[in-house]
Amino acid sequence: MTRFIHTSDWQLGKPFGKAPDDARIALQEARLDAIGTLAAAARTHGAAFVLVAGDVFDSAEPGDRVFRQALSRMSSAADLRWILLPGNHDPARPDGLWSRLAAEAPQNVVAATEPTPLALLSDFYLLPAPLAFKRTVHDPTAWFDTAETPPGARRLGLAHGSIQDFGVGETATNQIAPDRARRAGLDYLALGDWHSRRQIDARTAYCGTPEPDDFGREASGEALLVELASPGEAPRITPVPIGRYQWITDTWTLSAAADLDAPLAALSAGQDLKHLVARIKLAGLLTLGERVAVRERLEAGLAHEVRWLDLSLTDLFARPTDNDLAEIDAQGVLREAAERLRALAGEPGEQGLRAMAALERLYVEHQRAQRIGAA
Amino acid sequence: MLIREVTIENFRKFRAPVRVAGFSRGLNLVCEANETGKSTVLEAVRAAFFERHGAKSERIKSFRPHGDEVAPTVTIVFEVAGETWTVTKQFLQHPSVSLIGPTSRHQSDEAEEKLQSLLGFARAGNRGADDDSRGALGLLWVEQGQSFILGAPGQTARRTLEDVLAGEVGAVTGGRRTVAVVQAVERALTEFLTATGKPTRRLLEAQQAAGHAEQAFNEAQAELRQFEEVLGQLEAKRGELRRVVRDLGDAEATEQANALRADLDRARLAAERLQNNQLLFERAVGERARAQTQVETRVEERARLELAAISLAQAQAKADEHGQVLSAAKSAETSHAQALEQARKALTQAETARESAVRAQLAADRTRALQAAFARLDRCKAITDALVVQEAIIKAEAIDAGRLERLDQLDRAVLDARSACEAGAAVVEVRLEPGAAEVRVDGELLRGDLRRAAAHPLSLVIDGVGRIDVTPPATGEAAAVRLRTAEQDLGALLAQLGYGDVSAARAGARRRREAEAEHKTLEGRLTGECPADSALGLAAGLPALRAGLADVTRPAPKEADDAALKAGALAADADLQAARAAEKAALGRRDGSAEALQAAQLAEVRLAGLLDAAKTHHDRMTSELTAAEQQASDEALGEALRQASAAEALANDALTAAQRAAEGLDPTVLARRLETTERRRQSLFDAQLELAQTLARLEEQAKTLGAAGPAARAQAAQEAADLARTNAARLAEEAVVLQLLKTTIDTAQAEASRRYLAPITERVAPYIRRLLPTASLAFGEDLRPSRLTRGGLEEAADDLSKGTQEQIAVLTRLAFADLLLARGKPASLVLDDALVFADDDRFETMTEILTEAASRMQVIVLSCRTSAYRHVVEATRLTLER
Known part of the structure; x- marks a missing residue:
């Protein structure tokens, strides 16, 4: 029985530029930490080596810090062999990242930058399909079919690219034949590029990224433990959880302030909030008071409990009721201003939206003034 | 309170x-x-x-x-x-x-x-x-x-x-809360905008941050481009070096250079030979051409001589032919000149005949005019006689219109004076009974009755009875004087005019008027009988008529044959016209034949010249050909041409052979190719050295630039720039919203204060007016x-x-x-x-x-x-x- 870990799409150095500073640093650090978690998982499951199917780095030139951190973390797991493959994010350009890596990597780290069979163990050969460019139109694994390995040796494939067109309408690049494993006589074809886990056939699988990095991705944050028994037998493929942060995206439609209770409860029940990255879109129509309350509850509460809350209130509309206005004042200047703004808010277009925002601000400022007055 | x-x-x-x-x-x-x-x-x-x-x-x-x-x-x-x-x-x-x-x-x-x-x-x-x-x-x-x-x-x-x-x-x-809210909004707004609406603090910072982020992104992008350019160059240079090395080690290139050298030698030899043969061939061609020209010249000369003979014969024939034409022209000209003489004579006769016809007609016209003029003169005599009669009447009756008027005036004056006299006078009325005695009034015997205004003293003597004097009153004296004066004036005028009384004078005046009218009529008729007469050259008036006819005998009253005269004149006109036409035609024919004669004479001169020239030419041709034949006969010329042609064919064969030998062996091209080959090899050596240097430099650059992680930085910078932009836009929007809120509150406040101040203003107004009439007070x-x-x-x-x-x-x-x-x-x-x-x-x-x-x-x-x-x-x- 031979065991190894199949992982991919580490994308070390991903900037997370849209996240707030603290979240960005945490998310970047978590990607590097995934190396340690992978090493631990490999040891736990008795894996001899780790195949990284491309996109080790987020870009072809990640900068020295990320480069050094990655190497030092892999080198500290000296009992494991790390086989790294250039992917579309970090293609192997001459004199670039991979030349440096090949020159400076510790002994247990192998850069599979050439499409030639690589002896892994005594009777295991790895056929890597490194990418030299961000996009190529030919199948980088085409050479597997005719690759020569000693008779009787078992063959593993390592490639980065899509089996099918991921996007809609995009020209398919780096496309890999879906039946490559069978055609090239591979025991297993380890694929990268797809950030979620996905099994193509009994011997072909995407493992997904070990640390989730975006919203809307299912089954990510894992690596695959691959166990190969005797030749001809299908490998056993087991997902191993690796990731720290969970990314969720959801739309909550509210018709009253209390409607927020259920999704909030569900959210905290499911996971550790501090490791949650959430994109919540609120929709619906509330009174002005309710909208302010909902917003405050989320911004002052949930936003601080989770790692990063990406909150969108664009579709949560407020309909200022007489009650809302009465709360601002029964009469007087503020009430008059509120009435004017309510009338303005009824108009379509930007001006209306602004008037609504101004009314909400008035409501909030008024509440604040009241709180200060009460204190 | x-x-x-x-x-x-x-x-x-x-x-x-x-x-x-x-x-x-x-x-x-x-x-x-x-x-x-x-x-x-x-x-x-x-x-x-x-x-x-x-x-x-x-x-x-x-x-x-x-x-x-x-x-x-x-x-x-x-x-x-x-x-x-x-x-x-x-x-x-x-x-x-x-x-x-x-x-x-x-x-x-x-x-x-x-x-x-x-x-x-x-x-x-x-x-x-x-x-x-x-x-x-x-x-x-x-x-x-x-x-x-x-x-x-x-x-x-x-x-x-x-x-x-x-x-x-x-x-x-709204009290304190309003103040607090307004202050909070204003405070918040000062974080975004200055009082004049310019970005400040947070908004300014965000906008500046966005600008900086954008700049940082551009810089990172430039850095990345530079890095990728270095990598690209590196790859290109590597490829270049590989090609240079491969080219330098290419054995085939050396062989090719050697072959080129051998070819060049052969080519140079062949070129030399070709040049010689070319010269020989050209010389042979020249010889042959000369011989050929000689043969052709001889043939041409013969042909030209033949042509000259023909021309000569033709000129002679033309000259002969023209002699006849010339004599015919001469005789025609003579006969036409005689015809013209005759035509001119006929014309002179016709003109004379026409003149005499015209004269006859004029004489007949004058006779007719004279007869008419004499008839008019006769009638004028009768009229003048009648005029004399009338003038005599006018002379006899001296009373013209002016004098008649004067007579009437005087007559009226007498009547007026008389009636005035009688108005103031007593009326003496005497009625005699039959058988009464004689009564004398102013000595005159009264016969019948008397009735008289006694304007003058009047005496009635009745025989047997005595005398009765009637004396008018003194008041009637003046009227009586006026009557006397008027009667004297009237009597004087009648005496001057020679009439016995007024009625005779009036009859004389009527006769005079009638004579004057008749006289006028007669004078009119006289003028009518004496018009101007253009035929006789007479002016209007009787004296002109009398003078015109004074020395002329009155023609006999005979009828002239007008029709015969007219016909004679027309015939003379027609004859004259015909004679003129005949003269013109003869003149035309004479001029035509003269011109023809002149042309024939000119042609004769020209033909004689041509004939001379043809003769001279023919003579020269004949002598030239004879001279040439003496120098080389026709046969000798033919032989020379044959030999030259044979030599040319031989030279041509030799040239073709030499050309074939030199074909494909252009020494210039070969030399150039050889030079290029050698130069290329040299440049490869140079390039190899240069590339080695460039590569070392680029590798160093790639290492340095790559260590900074340009791609990662560019992406991070882009995301940062996006975020900063979004942030700045969000803050700008917040500023706009705050501004709107503030403006709205300000408006509401102004409106409210205007309303709530009204009661105070109203209450204080009557007090103020009592203190300061016409004044009013406003509150803040x-x-x-x-x-x-x-x-x-x-x-x-x-x-x-x-x-x-x-x-x-x-x-x-x-x-x-x-x-x-x-x-x-x-x-x-x-x-x-x-x-x-x-x-x-x-x-x-x-x-x-x-x-x-x-x-x-x-x-x-x-x-x-x-x-x-x-x-x-x-x-x-x-x-x-x-």
């Missing part, structure tokens, strides 16, 4: 208790001299209500009489809403307060709070009561020297007033009098005189008090030494207003001017009781 009684002890100058009691509902006057302590009483009243009993501020301490550690104490009995209350406040030592009402009693802080709620003021701050805490009553109880301050009411007072105003107009600024939002409008001119309230300011301040307070009363709020007015700057008129008006106000509220006036208020009889006068 009514103050009923005030008791003070240990308060400033009052160590012993002092009481002021008996305050009435209306106007109260406390008139005391200076230094009596009026102002102290008011200070004590304000302290008792507004200051906290436990306060220990400097002001409270100053309540103590100088140098005494005693407790200032104030007790006030007052009424609010019909209930009587007593407040006693002791300061500093054992401070205490008690408030006793009709049904309750309050101590300490509870009492303070009850007081506040009763009178509508706020809790005093740590530093003691101030304008803000005292409320409306603080505003209405004016201390000495404060009455002329046109200040804004303090916060509490204003709120009270605003509440009151709100009750009246249903709108209010803080309820402070702001502008006075007088006679259309606006003045800032602060610019008014101190006196006017004080009066306005008092009236404004009065208006506020009215407002409070109207809403059932406690109100009373206390003035301490107010109106000191008022002149007598104004003072009187003000006291009137205050007196009227006292019917609605309690008014307490503290004054040192006893006499000034003497006229105010309605007032309750009080004194300080020690």
Whole structure:
């Protein structure tokens, strides 16, 4: 029985530029930490080596810090062999990242930058399909079919690219034949590029990224433990959880302030909030008071409990009721201003939206003034 | 609100208790001299209500009489809403307060709070009561020297007033909360925009950050491009070096160079040979061409000689032919000239015949004219005879129209004079009976009856009877004289004209008139018979006619044959025309034949010339050919040509062979190719060295640039720039929203203040008008009098005189008090030494207003001017009781 870990799409150095500073640093650090978690998982499951199917780095030139951190973390797991493959994010350009890596990597780290069979163990050969460019139109694994390995040796494939067109309408690049494993006589074809886990056939699988990095991705944050028994037998493929942060995206439609209770409860029940990255879109129509309350509850509460809350209130509309206005004042200047703004808010277009925002601000400022007055 | 009684002890100058009691509902006057302590009483009243009993501020301490550690104490009995209350406040030592009402009693802080709620003021701050805490009553109880301050009411007072105003107009600024909100919005806005709307602080920072991020992104992008360019160059240069090395080690290239050298040698040899053969061939071609030319020249010469002979024969024939033409032309010209002579003679005859025909016709015309002229002359003779007769009549009758008129006048004068005479005279009427005696009137025998006006003395002699004289009255004498004169004038005229009486004269006048008319007719006929006669050259008139015919014999009256004459003239015309035409035709024919003759003569000269030239040419040709034949015969020339042609064919073969040998072996091209090959090899060596250097440099660059992680940085910078942009846009939007909110609140505030100030403006207006007719007062939002409008001119309230300011301040307070009363709020007015700057008129008006106000509220006036208020009889006068 031979065991190894199949992982991919580490994308070390991903900037997370849209996240707030603290979240960005945490998310970047978590990607590097995934190396340690992978090493631990490999040891736990008795894996001899780790195949990284491309996109080790987020870009072809990640900068020295990320480069050094990655190497030092892999080198500290000296009992494991790390086989790294250039992917579309970090293609192997001459004199670039991979030349440096090949020159400076510790002994247990192998850069599979050439499409030639690589002896892994005594009777295991790895056929890597490194990418030299961000996009190529030919199948980088085409050479597997005719690759020569000693008779009787078992063959593993390592490639980065899509089996099918991921996007809609995009020209398919780096496309890999879906039946490559069978055609090239591979025991297993380890694929990268797809950030979620996905099994193509009994011997072909995407493992997904070990640390989730975006919203809307299912089954990510894992690596695959691959166990190969005797030749001809299908490998056993087991997902191993690796990731720290969970990314969720959801739309909550509210018709009253209390409607927020259920999704909030569900959210905290499911996971550790501090490791949650959430994109919540609120929709619906509330009174002005309710909208302010909902917003405050989320911004002052949930936003601080989770790692990063990406909150969108664009579709949560407020309909200022007489009650809302009465709360601002029964009469007087503020009430008059509120009435004017309510009338303005009824108009379509930007001006209306602004008037609504101004009314909400008035409501909030008024509440604040009241709180200060009460204190 | 009514103050009923005030008791003070240990308060400033009052160590012993002092009481002021008996305050009435209306106007109260406390008139005391200076230094009596009026102002102290008011200070004590304000302290008792507004200051906290436990306060220990400097002001409270100053309540103590100088140098005494005693407790200032104030007790006030007052009424609010019909209930009587007593407040006693002791300061500093054992401070205490008690408030006793009709049904309750309050101590300490509870009492303070009850007081506040009763009178509508706020809790005093740590530093003691101030304008803000005292409320409306603080505003209405004016201390000495404060009455002329046109200040804004303090916060509490204003709120009270605003509440009151709100009750009246249903709108209010919203009080403290509004202020807080407005301030918060303004504060928030200052984080984004300056007062002039320019970005500042957060917005400016965000915009600058976005700009910087954008710049950083551009820089990172440039760096990345530079890095990728380096990598690209590196790859390109590597490829280049590989190709250079491969090319340098290429054995084939060396072989190719050697082959080129061998080819070049061969090519040069072949080229030399080719050049020689070319020369030989060209020479042979030249020889052959010359021989050929000679043969061809001989043939041409023969042909030309033949042609010359033909030309000569033709010229001769033409010259012969032309001789006949010339003689024919000569004879034609002679005969045509004779014909012309004859035609001219015939023409002269025709012209003579025509002239004589014309003359005959003219003579006939003159004869006819003469006959007519003589006939006219005969008729003229008859007319002149008749004229003579008429002239004789005219001469005989001397009475023309003028004289006839004169005659008529004179005749009328006689008649007039006569009737005048008879009018004044007696009438003598005599009627004789038959057989009566003879009666003589003025000697003349009367026959028959008599009736006569006796204008003159008249005598009747009757025979046998006697004489009767009738004498007219003397008055008729003048008329008788006039009658006599008239009768004399008439008689003279008739004598001059030769007529016996008037009627004869009138008949003579008629005859003369008729003769004159006849004479005129005859003269007309005479003129008609003597018109101008162009045929005889006569002017109009009888003398011309007579003179014209004087020397001419009268032609015999014979008929001329006009028709024959006319026919003769026409025939002569026709003959003349025909003769002219014949002459012209003969002339034309003579000229035509002369021209033809001239042309024939010219042609003869030309043909003779041609014939000469043809002869000369033919002779020269003949002699030339003979000379040439003597030099080389035709056969010799043919042989030379044959030999030259054979030599040319041989040379041509040799040239073709040489060309074939040189084909494909261009020494220039081969030399160039060889040179290129060698140069390329050299440049490869050079390139190899240069590439090695470039590569080393680029590798170093790639290493340095790559270490910085340009791709990662570019992506991070892009995301950062996006974020910064979004952030700046978000803040800008927030600024716009805040601005909108602020503008809206400002608008609402302006609107509200305009509305809620109206009641105050209305209430103060009648007071102001009494003091300053035509003036009106406007208030600011803080309820402070702001502008006075007088006679259309606006003045800032602060610019008014101190006196006017004080009066306005008092009236404004009065208006506020009215407002409070109207809403059932406690109100009373206390003035301490107010109106000191008022002149007598104004003072009187003000006291009137205050007196009227006292019917609605309690008014307490503290004054040192006893006499000034003497006229105010309605007032309750009080004194300080020690």
